[in-house]
Amino acid sequence: MEKPLDRCLDEVFNTPGVTGVLCADAQGLCLSSKGTAHPRAAGVITSLMKQAAQLEPTADNLPVLRLESESCNILIQGKSEITLAVYKTPE
Amino acid sequence: MTFTGTEVPEQTGYLIINEDGGVVSSGGDLENDEHAASVIMNMLNLIEKSTMSPTENKEPFKRLSIQYDDHLYIVMVSNKKIHVVKRNYVPAEPVEA
Structure with a gap:
């Protein structure tokens, strides 16, 4: 079920400069995370x-x-119900 | 020296907040904006206690930007005070080849 989301995050993750991606739901639960983005950050990102x-x-x-x-x-x-965080190296 | 809020181009307002969340100085759109001060303090408290940094990196964040379609807030901490600037956001025109 989560394959389309994973594919989408993979696409973002493979963009030059991106080191991590995290997607969380409205309750702050991690739906998917890649690279340097740790799943435990999902709650804080949503809050x-x-x-x-x-x-x-x-x-x-x-x-x-932008942090x-x-x-x-x-x-x-x-x-809506989703929060997305993208970790990048500074330009 | 007092910050008069005129130093930043396209600036429309500013806030200076102390460590306890009290507004020390303000001007423009953000004049006496206790609500914005409280929301920004809550955000900074969340960031301070957070585990958001990349796994191998524990260095502190130096700047927070909150960007809307046509304006943005820039938040920085200096000398134990939180400086917030609200400014218009004018996206750069794309360069045509």
């Missing part, structure tokens, strides 16, 4: 997205979050 949605509750779309450190950028986007 972070829920907090961010409260910043501007009237906005049409959820924001994209930057010296060696890694994490991009997080939520869409």
